Amino acid sequence: MTVVSRPADSGPVLRAEAVELIRDGRHLLQGISLTVRPGEHWALLGANGAGKSTLLSLLGAVTHPSRGTVEVLGRTMGRVDVRELRSYLGHVNPRHSPDGPLRVRDVVLTGLTNTAAPVPRWAPTEQEAERADRLIAMLGMSHRAQATWPTLSQGERGRALIARALMPQPRLLLLDEPATGLDLAAREQLLASIDALRARHASLATVLVTHHLEELPATTTHAMLLRDGRCLAAGPVAQVLTSELISTCFDHPVRLVRSDDGRWAARAERVPVTMPGDHIPGTSTPGDRVSEEHETVSA
Numbered sequence: 001m002t003v004v005s006r007p008a009d010s011g012p013v014l015r016a017e018a019v020e021l022i023r024d025g026r027h028l029l030q031g032i033s034l035t036v037r038p039g040e041h042w043a044l045l046g047a048n049g050a051g052k053s054t055l056l057s058l059l060g061a062v063t064h065p066s067r068g069t070v071e072v073l074g075r076t077m078g079r080v081d082v083r084e085l086r087s088y089l090g091h092v093n094p095r096h097s098p099d100g101p102l103r104v105r106d107v108v109l110t111g112l113t114n115t116a117a118p119v120p121r122w123a124p125t126e127q128e129a130e131r132a133d134r135l136i137a138m139l140g141m142s143h144r145a146q147a148t149w150p151t152l153s154q155g156e157r158g159r160a161l162i163a164r165a166l167m168p169q170p171r172l173l174l175l176d177e178p179a180t181g182l183d184l185a186a187r188e189q190l191l192a193s194i195d196a197l198r199a200r201h202a203s204l205a206t207v208l209v210t211h212h213l214e215e216l217p218a219t220t221t222h223a224m225l226l227r228d229g230r231c232l233a234a235g236p237v238a239q240v241l242t243s244e245l246i247s248t249c250f251d252h253p254v255r256l257v258r259s260d261d262g263r264w265a266a267r268a269e270r271v272p273v274t275m276p277g278d279h280i281p282g283t284s285t286p287g288d289r290v291s292e293e294h295e296t297v298s299a
């Protein structure tokens with residue numbers, strides 16, 4: 001049960017087939033199949049509780065499926081040492097918190113040991129330290145490299161965590177709601193950083209979870225829509241990110257627009273909201289009859 005070497009650099013980075021996940025007798029995921037190839041950038045979309053984070057934890061070799069197969073970087077889950085396999089993935093979890101008030105640069109370096117704190121007596125090589133500095137610069141964080149974690153804004157933490165996830169040079173980057181809690185400027189900077197990263201590393205594959213279409217980077221190539229733990233649609237964005245499918249996915253009429261810069265915006269179609277006492281056309285109430293009679297009399 002060991003990964004004997006670094007996973008091969010060719011073939012799909014992720015392959016899930018007929019995956020089911022059952023907890024407490026309840027299907028959290030059912031009939032999920034997905035193949036992610038190098039250079040593809042997937043969005044996992046769905047309403048609250050649809051199963052997005054659960055699926056991401058399967059794809060990140062954190063959880064095992066109850067049925068079906070999951071292959072991560074060509075290795076079948078259940079037949080490999082998942083701890084070692086996880087060290088070849090970049091997993092950005094906004095809830096990650098370093099052990100102690102570490103500086104940004106040290107947090108980024110813990111991406112190599114996949115730990116919450118620096119490992120005692122471990123030191124990065126010169127190349128690894130240079131790589132940490134390059135990633136910190138790429139994410140626009142050089143001016144905060146020596147700042148301690150508790151003093152960072154949420155947006156700065158998000159960018160530091162992406163740099164950390166990239167330290168082991170992963171072929172696959174998993175991002176769980178990376179823009180949660182960011183203000184407008186921080187969100188836009190984060191999305192620009194993700195676009196730049198994808199442009200610079202052509203073979204990197206990413207899977208990003210969100211329920212906000214406005215939080216999708218323009219470089220998103222594919223999407224999977226989840227509804228109640230099942231796949232509603234999956235494929236290239238042009239086929240999946242449509243008003244009709246998004247409306248079904250979120251169980252609400254939505255108009256989806258893709259703008260010239262490649263980003264998406266979703267607007268809920270206006271649906272009539274009835275308040276107590278409102279007059280609904282085609283119906284009548286005793287109150288209406290009284291006022292109609294009153295109008296007739298006064299005319």
Ligand SMILES: Nc1ncnc2c1ncn2[C@@H]1O[C@H](COP(=O)(O)OP(=O)(O)OP(=O)(O)O)[C@@H](O)[C@H]1O
Pocket residue numbers: 023024028046047048049050051052053054055211
């Ligand atoms: N370990 C578990 N045991 C039982 N139920 C669980 C477990 N983990 C998650 N769930 C349930 O599975 C469903 C899917 O949860 P998940 O967190 O994957 O949804 P999500 O699509 O990421 O939602 P959100 O957008 O709200 O973050 C939810 O109803 C959740 O309560």
